[in-house]
Amino acid sequence: QVQLVESGGGVVQPGSSLRLSCAASGFTFSRNAMHWVRQAPGKGLEWVAVISYDGSNKYYADSVKGRFTISRDNSKNTLYLEMNSLRAEDTALYYCARDAPGGVGTFDIWGQGTMVTVSS
Amino acid sequence: DIVMTQTPLSSPVTLGQPASISCRSSQSLVHSDGNAYLSWLQQRPGQPPRLLIYKSSNRFSGVPDRFSGSGAGTDFTLKISRVEAEDVGVYYCMQATQFPHTFGQGTKLEIK
Numbered sequence: 001q002v003q004l005v006e007s008g009g010g011v012v013q014p015g016s017s018l019r020l021s022c023a024a025s026g027f028t029f030s031r032n033a034m035h036w037v038r039q040a041p042g043k044g045l046e047w048v049a050v051i052s053y054d055g056s057n058k059y060y061a062d063s064v065k066g067r068f069t070i071s072r073d074n075s076k077n078t079l080y081l082e083m084n085s086l087r088a089e090d091t092a093l094y095y096c097a098r099d100a101p102g103g104v105g106t107f108d109i110w111g112q113g114t115m116v117t118v119s120s
Numbered sequence: 121d122i123v124m125t126q127t128p129l130s131s132p133v134t135l136g137q138p139a140s141i142s143c144r145s146s147q148s149l150v151h152s153d154g155n156a157y158l159s160w161l162q163q164r165p166g167q168p169p170r171l172l173i174y175k176s177s178n179r180f181s182g183v184p185d186r187f188s189g190s191g192a193g194t195d196f197t198l199k200i201s202r203v204e205a206e207d208v209g210v211y212y213c214m215q216a217t218q219f220p221h222t223f224g225q226g227t228k229l230e231i232k
Contacts, residue, residue, distance in 0.1 A: 035221075037169075045161075045169065045212055047221040059219040062121075095168055104157045105216015108180065110168040 002026035002109055004096050009114035016086050020114055022079040022096030027109075030054070030074040033099035035107060036081050038092035038116075046092070049081065050099070064090075086118045122147050122215050126224035132232045139200040141227045143213035148193050149176075150217070157216040160189055160198045163226075164209040172211075173198065205231060 008020040022034070036048040049060045049070040058070050069082040079096050093113040100106040123146040133139045141160075149156040160173040171180045173189035176196060186201040200207060208231060213224040 044210075044226045045163075045214070045223045047214075047223065050219075050221075061220045097169075100174070104151070104155070105214070105221050106157075106159060106171065106174040107161070107169070107214075108171050108174075110170070112168055 002098075004098065004109055004111035006094060006096055006111045006114035009094065009116045011117045011119060012086055013120050014087060014118055016118070017082070017084045018086065018116060020081040020083065020094055020096075020116070022081075022111055024077045024079065024098070027098070029072075029077040031101060034070075034072060034079045035097045035099060035105075036070060036079075037095045037097055037107070037110075038090075039095070039113075040089075040092045043092075048094070051079070083116070086116075088118050090116060091118050092116060121220055122149070122218055122222050124213055124215055124222050124224040126211075126213060126227050128227060129225060130228045130230070132230050133200075133203045134232045135205060136202050139203050139207075139229060141198045141211055141213075141229075143191075143196045143198070143224050145194045145196075145215055147218075149196075149215050150193065156192060156196075158189075158191065158196050159214045159216065160187075161212045161214060162207075162209050163212065164206075167209075169212065200229075203229070203231070 035050045051070045095113045097107040098109040100108040156176045158176045161169040163169045177189045210226040
């Protein structure tokens, strides 16, 4: 079935780096734009970044611009989020989400999320 | 950035009664292609968000028809015609007309 599975979260110190992965299955991954969305504990949703279906276009939230990099490997059906210079305020559950075919920001499929905790 | 403001932030509702959530954007959500890219998502406790409505009024596949979306420009509404127990959770509006995409604060729907 159509599925997204995130991994790579953990507990890290401020200033550290971490790479999240999102494995896609059940659909043609290379046809869809993909997003990262995060949710701090007990808080609302925050859009983080998007990458186009072929990786040629990327956009970021101001809060992560210059520190986070979104990428994808269509041969491996996998989305990535490289996170550098992590801060306490980056602590959150990170979801990957699929942009629906032909949709603009229509997040039709979500993973279960991977938790990132930034703490000394 | 476009600011999304939801009201109310909490909504106690009696089972079987209707519920309504409002979402207002700080700028028009009409895209250059004429569409308003406003979605509604539901997040049940302990679960990831789930798409309910896209492009303001289109119900996503598998979503019960008691959910409906309406609105244009800067004012949008999610309505639940008869609330059921499984509808408990937090509801978010989200705009994707412009980057960065932005979410409303969320509205917590609970049963009275």
